[in-house]
Amino acid sequence: MAAARGHVQDPNDRRLRPIYDYLDNGNNKMAIQQADKLLKKHKELHCAKVLKAIGLQRTGKQDEAFTLAQEVATLEPTDDNSLQALTILYREMHRPELVTKLYEAAVKKVPLSEEYHSHLFMAYARVGEYKKMQQAGMALYKIVPKNPYYFWSVMSLVMQAISAEDEKLALTMYLPLAERMVEKMVKEEKIEAEAEVQLYYMILERLGKCEEALKVIRGPLGEKLTSELQSRENKCMMIYQRLQRWPECNALAHKLLLKNPDEWQYYGFYFSSLFHILDQSWCPPDEGEDCLEGPVHHTVDKVVRFVEERVKGEENKESHALRGPYLARLELLHRLRERGSSEENLLGEPLELMVQFFAKFGDKPCCITDLKIYLHLLSPEQHVQFINRLSEAVPLAEPGEEFAFPEDTKALQRHLCLCQLSRALGMHHSLDVDAKLKLISELKARYHHGLKFGKNALKTELQFSDMYCLMAAHVYIDLWVETEDENMVWHCLGLLQEGLSHSSSNAQFKLLLLLLYCRLGAFEPVVDLYSGLDAKHVQHDTIGYLLTRYAESLGQFAAASQACNFSLRFYHSNQKDTSEYIIQAYKYGAFEKIPEFIALRNRLNQSLHFAQVRTEKMFLDLFLEADIVVSLEESVKAMSLTAEEDDISWNNLRDNRDLLVFTCWDPKERQLSEENRHQSLEEESIWLKMRSLTLRLIASLSSLGHAPTIQNSALTSENGIGDKTSSLSTLLSQLDHTLQTATQLAEKHIQYPLLGPPSTRLARALSCGSCQCQSAAFQLAVHLLELESVGLDESTELQAQICNGFQTLTVQLQEMQNKCEGDLLEMKESRLKTRPSLLENIVFFVETVSIVLWVASYCAKILRPLKTSLQKKKKKKRMSALLCRW
Structure with a gap:
């Protein structure tokens, strides 16, 4: 709002300023009152009306706000104040398409305005109208012939190609047209900025014109690519790969590694190109250079020699040796072994190479992640020898009463890396119970000893010995899984809580605590732990499942609803935020980022977690409010839920966890x-x-309503009963089919690692009978709908099915209730054991009872008039019999 106020240049500025201030400060009611006062004196001041609409929108009066806004919009205003205020309002209403209409009208009235044309282009960008963006960009360029406007139009053509469903159309029309437009500027020598060269390269690359793209990058235009280090070289490398010009790729990677021997991606290109060269039996020419980029290392021997030279260069350094060359030896050895090449011996023994690496970099936290991926190079017989060799490189003080402790943080880090490698080699898992308990004692002692090195650390900093604590927790978990003794997990929780008291910012402690509490059925501490993670932006999509999976199943409906709302706010704001990123990319010429932003938006829109939280939030709203606060029909209508529409794109679901x-x-x-x-x-x-199908069935149930009893089945279509039966039956058939698939999956009893993905609620829902009971309830609704259609006189068999359905449903509910009985905490052999499965059973029972009650309510609506009709018939028969006797 402050930005909008800055553009006010007329006398109305003084009048409007208080309203802007109230809105900026969040005092929306005062803003509305101030706008009303102003409008009484100045009815023609349209901006005041829009600002009042913004205040109404922010106080939840969307309909009033929209009506006011449309009153101003129909006048097609051209003043900056009204246009910008309407733009803000429409964005808050999530109606960006209305902004385009505003500026279309403004451009017609003021056709030479650069500002309005620019706003119109950006309005089209928000809604992804790429063709109109192209036209708007060219119209803007004709008014103000600036390069950025011209290339906005070119980029819009590229976006039409990217979004086109017909790939052939993209390659034969959109991209060639974009190419011609850029070539025109190249011939006229009007290319000015790096962004324009980037866009030209992007077009050529998408057209598959790699040779032409290579000429652009290596030519004068390529000199403008200066924003990133080695930008030209990296692009050349990618083109060489696409063209499969492996000698050039090899030579360029070799040249770049001479400049920067620690750049890991170049080693990848270097080794890959070598093996392609070997497979093609390529040989250098007899005369001249090997290739355009210089000498080619076309033999394993040359490559090994080159890598060894880089290592020697690092060994001669007194300090700050680079890890790249050392890791490159291991990577090359790994690749040679994968190919079954005997030349791996040229590099030496993997064990020796890894010991050398540890001796050089063992005091760095990254050492474990570097070496872990190459542990498979060691044979099982070498594991103990490897750990013993590493132990020699760990400087520890003389042992005290029991253990030898490190004297400084570097020695501590070396010993910690040694422990981590031991676990990665399976040495912890091979220990018996007593040995594991002894290992835990050692790890805890080392953790407590290491705390002295972090006495002066800030609260936000991690303790140097935190990983000892985490590893001890993992060993406790091993014992819990192995022995099923819950005492182990209680000890683990205590240890992690102690760790968190010393390192309040340790995300791994919080994550593991969160997981263990959920597994035990104790949800109360989990919300604070998750909040403490301070998840940012896309992390709500990637780790949000840790919270939403358990909240509802453990009976925490309010917390589950809040968690779903939190996630949904992120997904909804993603649409708005991504549009702003795209607009900024156009403004600053970062064209190569625009497809990335759109890909991110699509990735989040198609997220599995997004679909899950949206579905579960609707369930929670129904269970918590339907027929309590408002009726089921009103609840379904409020959430725009329809039985016919399936808004989940099943074929495009993305697992972003x-x-x-x-x-x-x-x-x-x-x-x-x-x-x-x-x-x-x-x-x-x-x-x-x-x-999703259950939700749609509930929506279908709420839309059935009550129609008069029809005796003649031929009339059913007129009343829509036949269509309703068909819709309900179709959804129920889909649910039953999915239920069969789910049963087959549940029978496999798939077990994931404890630190892997949590299992869904599927197995518990099937074992407690919830799914089967809900399906039976909806089947009863189908039978009742058929009874309403057919009538009582011709439905003897159907009436018997309905009676059996009610009896079966009663039995199923009783069985579900029986599975809810028991203690959540029980003592077995003097050991405390939690039973979170009981909580899940109770939750499913409550959900199922809610659905059965909705079905029963619908059944009552149908049966009451049928009963009344039957009573009237019986009364008529009795009267008729009396008359006959008389």
Whole structure:
């Protein structure tokens, strides 16, 4: 609002300023009152009316606000104040398409205004009207012939190509036209900025004209690519790869590594190009240079020699050695072994190379992540030898009563890396129970000893020995899983809470505590722990599942609703935020970022988690409010829920969950596998399908209403009863089919690693009978709808089915209730054991009872008039019999 106020240059500025101030300060009621006072004196002051509409919108009176706004919009204002205020209002209403109409009208009235044309282009950008953006860009360029406007139009053509459903159309029309437009500027020598060259390169690349793109990058235009280091070289590298010109790729990577031997991506290009050269049996020419980029290393021997030279260069340094060359040796050895090449021996023994790396970089926290991915190079027989060799490089003080402790943080980091590598090699998992308990004692002692190094640390800083604490917690979890002794997990919780008291910012402590509390059924501490993570932006999509998965299933409906709202706010704001990013990218010429922003928006819109929280939020609203605060019909209408429309794009669902958010040092065979990922996604999708169909069935139920009893079935279509039956039956058939698939999946009893994805509520819903009971309830509604259509006289068999349905439903509910009985905490053999499954059973029972009550309410609406009709018939028969006797 302050920005808008800055443009006010007329005498009305003084009059409008108080309203702007009230709105900026959040005092919307006073803004409305001030606007009303102003409008009494100055009815023609349209901006005041719009500002009043903004105040009404922010106080929840959307309909009044929209009516006021439309009153001004129909006048097609051209003053900056009204246009900008309307723009703000429409954005807050999530109606950006109305902004385009505003500026279309303004441009017609003031056709030579650069500002209005520019606003119109950006308004089109917000709604993704790429063709109109192209036209608006060219119209703007004709008025004010500036390069950025011209290239806005070119980029809009590129976006039409990217968004086109027909790829052929993109390659034959949009991109060639964009190419010709840029070539025109090149021939006229009007290319001025780096962004324009970037866009030209993007067009050529998408057209597959790699040779032409290469000429642009290596030519005079390429000299403008200065915003990123090695920008030209990186683009050349990508083109060489696409053209499969491996000698040039190899030579360029070699040249770049000479300048920057620590740039890891160049090693990837260097090694990959070598193996392609070997596969193609390429040989350098007899005369002249090997290729355009210089000498080519076309043999393993040359590449090994080059890498060893880089390592020697680092060894001669007195300080700050680079890790890249050392890791490059291990990476090359790994790739050679994958190819089954005997030349791997040229590099030496993996064990020796890794020991050398540890000796050089073992005091850095990154050492574990560097070495962990190459542990497979060691044979199982070498594991103990490897750890023993590393132990020699860990400087510890003389042992005291029990353990030898490090004297400084570098020695502590080396020993910590040693412990992490031991766990990654499976040495912790192979220990028996007593040995694991002894290991925990050692890790805890080392953790407490290491706290002295962080006495002066800030509250936001982590303690140097935190990883000892986390590793001890992991060993406790191993014991819990192995022995099913819950005492282990209680000890683990105590240890993690102690760790959190010393390192209040340690996200791994919070994440693990959150997971364990949820597994035990204790949800109360979880909300604060999740809030303490201070998740930012896209993290709501990647780790939000940790909270929303358990909140509802553990009976915390208010917390679950709040968590869903929190996530949904992020997803809804994503649309608005991404539009702003795109507009800024156009303004500053960052054209290559625009497709990335749109890809991000699509990724979030198609998120599995987004679909889940949206569905569960509607369930929670229905369970908490329908027929309590308002009727079921009103609740369904308020959330715009329809039985016919399935708003989930099943074929495009994206699993954006970060399933590796927990620090884990387990061996590969104990970690989350790709198969686990696919199984988890399948399970999540099936559960979402079941919930979505149930929701639509509830919506279908609420829309049925009550129609008069029709004796003649031929008339049913006139009353729509036949269509309603068909809709309900179709949805129920889909639910039953999904239920069968879900049952087959549940029978596989898939187990994920404890630090992997949590299982869905599917197995519990099936085992407690919730899904089956809900399906039976909806089937009863279908039968009642058929009874309403057919009538009582011709439905003897149907009436029997309905009676059986009611009896079956009663039995199923009783069985569900029986599964809810028991204690959430019980003592077994003097050990405390939690039973969170009981909580889930109770939640499913409550949900199912709610659905059954809605079905019963609908059944009552149908049966009451049928009963009345039957009583009238019986009364008539009795009267007729009496008359006959008389």
